[in-house]
Amino acid sequence: MPLVRIDVTEGRTPDRVRAIADAIHRAIVAEYGIPERDRFQVVTEKPAGHIIAEDAGLGFDRDGEVVIIQIFTQRGRTIEAKQKLYAAIAGELGALGIAGENVFIGYVENGPEDWSFGFGRAQYVTGELAVPAKAVA
């Protein structure tokens, strides 16, 4: 269920781009306990200048290797769970050599009825998929 949009600057190899996507997914699976194949990612490589990401006043610089991650998923996770997820994503990307400065995450919530994985069915409503326990408010 999480639909994750990943925006990165052009110039990486396909393997590198895939490794970034894999790393983000590993963090979500580890922290949220979702199925390995509950993976929906849209990756976009963009020309320099088409991603503008400053520091929100925090006092650091990014180096052009910023990774913009936008996670759409079901509501119900605690603040602590989200914090652990962000840390895990930064950790996984750090293992690839991506600096903490370059990991930007935004998160948007919806409900179980807001997903259809195929066949025009809302599988969390029909019961074909169980709503993740931790995502029940």
Add this chain to the structure above:
Amino acid sequence: MPLVRIDVTEGRTPDRVRAIADAIHRAIVAEYGIPERDRFQVVTEKPAGHIIAEDAGLGFDRDGEVVIIQIFTQRGRTIEAKQKLYAAIAGELGALGIAGENVFIGYVENGPEDWSFGFGRAQYVTGELAVPAKAVA
């Protein structure tokens, strides 16, 4: 009002891409009763590998022709209305030969004050547009 992002893999003709967008819009108009010209779609064609969409554990395979549909629209529709919408989208795409396995939908809600269709005005707030009856909570 619905803003619909449609991500597909490269390799289709422009007519085919347009037909997919048209099909999705027809389903929304039919199910939600919105005006025909209440149409806002952003289509993106992506290289193979930049859309990663597995099965969430449901036990089926997609064939690379997956269509990722993300609908941003006003809150207030019932679960049943959403289910009918998803079925209609899958039905319309099915008529184009797109298998049910390849129709992924995510849905995100906001309010009437969250839209400006032009001129910097919030037309559902000013009354220039009527809030859809079915979308009143």
Add this chain to the structure above:
Amino acid sequence: MPLVRIDVTEGRTPDRVRAIADAIHRAIVAEYGIPERDRFQVVTEKPAGHIIAEDAGLGFDRDGEVVIIQIFTQRGRTIEAKQKLYAAIAGELGALGIAGENVFIGYVENGPEDWSFGFGRAQYVTGELAVPAKAVA
């Protein structure tokens, strides 16, 4: 914090594209009082036909120069604040010669815990960043 997605049609110079992004950011800074460097924008240039934006029944035509703006930001702003923001965006873009007909805005809200600006930390939760006063519900 606002993450702003900007979709425009191809064919503008890089300077022009940057000017559009700058104009939108100026409006947000002016109206919402956020830090100048609280800037996160993803710009996408798209082939003709990949942005479909009609008039929602309002009775006007766009001229192909439509700018689709999607703002993801914290909840808590009033309807009036949003209306002023939309007007300011249209005003800034108008100063660039972009007609009011061509300014489409959608808005999606989340919470302070839904942002990580770097290092895997949720800086509005940790207190490294202050939640904007106007964004407290």
